[in-house]
Amino acid sequence: MEIRQAEINDAVMILNYLNIVGGQTDNLLFGAEGLEITVSEEETIIAAIQQSLKSCMLIAIDEDKVVGIGNILENRRKRISHHVRLAISVDKRYWGKGVSQSLMNGLISFAKEKHVEIISLEVFEDNIRARKLYEKYGFEEIGYFKNYAKINGEYKHAVLMNLYLNKDEN
Numbered sequence: 001m002e003i004r005q006a007e008i009n010d011a012v013m014i015l016n017y018l019n020i021v022g023g024q025t026d027n028l029l030f031g032a033e034g035l036e037i038t039v040s041e042e043e044t045i046i047a048a049i050q051q052s053l054k055s056c057m058l059i060a061i062d063e064d065k066v067v068g069i070g071n072i073l074e075n076r077r078k079r080i081s082h083h084v085r086l087a088i089s090v091d092k093r094y095w096g097k098g099v100s101q102s103l104m105n106g107l108i109s110f111a112k113e114k115h116v117e118i119i120s121l122e123v124f125e126d127n128i129r130a131r132k133l134y135e136k137y138g139f140e141e142i143g144y145f146k147n148y149a150k151i152n153g154e155y156k157h158a159v160l161m162n163l164y165l166n167k168d169e170n
């Protein structure tokens with residue numbers, strides 16, 4: 001398995017992956033419909049990430065297919081640009097095989113290299129697997145977002161988590 005930065009040419013396989021993973025879990029912000037964007041829109045997103053100083057998209061590849069994606073997205077407003085947002089997903093057939101660890105290690109190393117101070121994320125309250133993963137990497141709960149998502153009319157609550165990378169300095 002290979003972990004690398006997404007390139008513009010990867011847009012088609014990334015969209016295919018997102019359709020698959022969206023249909024496998026209710027824990028993402030989209031379902032089997034995927035992101036409902038065109039290949040050219042996905043190419044634009046990848047290009048924007050490549051050009052942004054503190055953003056990155058890592059893809060895990062096995063047998064020429066994307067099996068996991070992890071993103072770090074920068075906050076462009078200057079006063080909150082010391083923190084970034086993290087998102088991760090792995091194809092269900094690859095859960096429990098270390099793909100999430102490889103992606104998390106890559107994302108956190110990237111953030112440290114860019115002198116990011118805080119990585120933040122939202123995770124559905126009942127997504128125990130993801131919450132355990134984040135806790136393992138030192139993320140701490142900083143809040144609760146009631147009615148964060150609405151799936152087929154049903155609300156899902158989220159836990160807000162932060163990883164403080166410069167803890168010793170505080």
Ligand SMILES: CC(C)(COP(=O)(O)OP(=O)(O)OC[C@H]1O[C@@H](n2cnc3c(N)ncnc32)[C@H](O)[C@@H]1OP(=O)(O)O)[C@@H](O)C(=O)NCCC(=O)NCCS
Nearest residue numbers: 025027088089090095096097100122123128129130132133
């Ligand atoms: C969250 C996700 C990326 C984790 O990837 P994964 O390959 O399943 O990760 P792991 O197998 O390392 O499991 C993560 C941790 O969950 C815990 N875990 C594993 N199986 C579990 C289970 N059946 N029940 C509860 N916790 C479990 C363990 O603590 C594990 O870490 P450890 O075994 O090293 O102690 C993956 O499950 C996924 O893509 N889910 C759907 C999308 C998603 O939820 N993304 C996050 C949105 S915020």
